[in-house]
Amino acid sequence: MATSTRPRTWHRALTFWRRSIQARVVVSTVVLSAVVVCGVGWLLLQQTQRGLLDHRVDNVLTEVNTVVADTNRQLEGSLSASTTANDQRTQVVNGLIARGASRGFTVVSPQALGSTAEFDQGAIYTEGLEVDKSVPVSLRQHFGEVADTAWTYTRISQVGHASVPGIVVGTQIKLPADADYYTLYFLFPLTEQQETLGLVTRALVTAALLLLALVAGITWLVTRQVVTPVRMARRVAERLAAGQLQERVRVSGEDDLARLATSFNQMASNLQRQIRQLEELSRVQQQFVSDVSHELRTPLTTVRMAGDVLHDARRSFDPVTARAAELLQTELDRFETLLVDLLEISRFDAGAAVLELDEVNLTDVARRVVDQTQVLAQQRFTHVVVDAPDEPCLAEADVRRVERIVRNLVTNAIDHAQGDSGVSRDVVVHVAADEHSAAIAVRDYGVGLRPGESAMVFNRFWRADPARARTSGGTGLGLSISLEDTHLHGGWLQAWGRIGEGAQFRLTLPRRAGAPLRQSPLPLVPVDAREAVG
Structure with a gap:
């Protein structure tokens, strides 16, 4: 049930999209506005993120420089109190860890200079910090020897907590006890900047949605002012086309x-x-x-x-x-x-013509008409043959009118069966039927029709060649009456012709009266025509 409902929903949606100018204008405007807003929002977020990070990096580097300067002054004043390098390092790092606890950063100090693999057992760091995950290897490699202060972005990992983005700054201090350099890593989280960026993002998304809703509303109102009169004019035009000639469009304003x-x-x-x-x-x-x-x-x-x-x-x-x-x-x-x-x-x-419907066998109709026109065909040295299947070709129709149509088509074919060479060829009456329709096609091999004459041949008193005599005594109204009879049945009467190849007239009737016609069981272009063979 759901699969059958979905195609109908899509069909209704596509139909509405094709027919509604207002919907297309609103959707197009909203989509274009969304693209512009997304582009501008992305640029704003990039600028905001860059500004927040640059400001944070400047503050971090300033603070690290301050901490290092204070540490160096502490080391210069504690030469007598610290007798060994390990004691001096432990005292300095513990002081930095305590200071970082109040200032919001963590500290790592490896034992050996330039430890670029895992930190050694003698490393001192803030409790709970996963130092191997938090300090990038590239920064450790940078401090494999004496180097200047450097920094990079990282993710700070702590035991039992999710990692957070941060900045790690590496620097070196020289201990007076052994005059050797020791690396210090300061890790500053970017949690506050991340929250600020998230707040800005949510604000931009909310503003963008409100802006798009406002753009959609304004576009809908503007297009409504234009589309509503057009829709009214369309409805009036449809009623005019239906015959309600008194309908008029309401006029308001002077625009x-x-x-x-x-x-x-x-x-x-x-x-x-x-x-x-x-x-x-x-x-x-x-x-x-x-x-x-x-x-x-x-x-x-x-x-x-x-x-x-x-x-x-x-x-x-x-x-x-x-x-x-x-x-x-x-x-x-x-x-x-x-x-x-x-x-x-x-x-x-x-409009006084009515049908007397009955079950009609078109094969019998074709054979009766051929018998009735046999004398005329003999006078024109023409032989009329019927090509019909063995089974009956039935249709609900008025037998008198159908017989008149076929008789007009056959006599017309006999009149024009003689070609430019003066030699008459056979006229073939094809009969066929399918599940929904039945048809009779009358094929002659005479003078044929010029381009455009297949639509004019059903006009009253029209002749393809005005100088040609009506040998059958026709009045010039036969094909016109045949077309009216066909329309009365809800059928098709069509003509095909080519100069030098003859012509074919095809009558197609629905098998059931009032049923719509979708195709004919016989082709309009004969199978022996050059364009059909080609």
């Missing part, structure tokens, strides 16, 4: 955003006025087409009756009059078809 809102409202008003004009014009046009189509049916019926009489009696006429009667009959058939198509287009425009 640039207010002027933008005013311009947006003016644009919306102009669009509303123009859309209403277009709707009125479209309504008038639709009404005109519908009225004309209906009104023409009565005189067409009368003319049809007279034409049928003349056509039936044409054998008794002279050849010219008989030919005129035949032409009249042909044009009356075309005129009647045009009226039917205009009525169908007017129903689509008025």
Whole structure:
């Protein structure tokens, strides 16, 4: 359950990040501010640490010099009291240890000069101090012979306590008893400086967090003043796109955003006025087409009756009059078809077209259409074949409309099956289906389509070649009606074509009415096309 919730959470977070300008601006500002604050804080801490350590080193060296000077004066005044070098060394070191206990430092005095390994058994040092861990070997090596005062950083270890950072200063004194030099190590802890640095660090971190919170709040407030009007304009634009043309952006103030809102409202008003004009014009046009189509049916019926009489009696006429009667009959058939198509287009425009759904086998539809167009194909010396699987290709559809779509595609393919060489090739009707969709593709090898014409071929009364005659008696509305029928089913009607390679029209329908289409079981580009092979 947790693994399934996490991807949804990430998806919602990413969606919010992509869609929210305010969130991106706030986060970007806070991140950049954090980088700057961290950089400045690090520099301040480095400067503070260096200053504290430098000041502590100066104080330590001053104190060591004072202690050594006092020790030398003590040795000069106690020559008669100390008879041996060991007694003088013991007296001096014990005094320094006692002094260090009150001054906050510890003392180490090895027995031999320059002990660079472990301290010898005769070393004298402050009780509890782990001298081998506290005095670095490098400093011991420095005092392997007579040398000047030197210091270094170290960690002071005491028995039963954690080690603490510190400074160790090494120096040498000369005992009057044997006129030899003895090394003294003074260890000063940096506990106070460490606490001060920690306090400064906590103060800087607290100040940085407060500063970042303040920057985030200020950025959020500033971006809110800009983003809120933009969001309001977006919501109004979405409602306008949904058809609520009366929506307007609320205007407050006289700044640039207010002027933008005013311009947006003016644009919306102009669009509303123009859309209403277009709707009125479209309504008038639709009404005109519908009225004309209906009104023409009565005189067409009368003319049809007279034409049928003349056509039936044409054998008794002279050849010219008989030919005129035949032409009249042909044009009356075309005129009647045009009226039917205009009525169908007017129903689509008025939104009055409805589906009568049923389980349709597209293979049977394709075969019926091929049988119906066989005479036309023979006239064009074209053979139409069906390429379909053995199992049924079923879809919930209006069989009358689907059959009309396929018939328009097949007759259109027959019209254009003859190429530039004048030789007609077969028209192939492919049928296929998958789990979610079913499709019919009509492939011809005629003149083809130029680039860009695949989108224009479904326009009303459009012809690829205006000089080309409609041999099948088409009205120029067949593909437009087919596209409307396809949209009514929630399907796709697409075209592909190349000059010299022919064309292919593909109809894709969902297997279940109302289901969304994601892919087609047939490719739009034919498998035998050069671009598909390449």
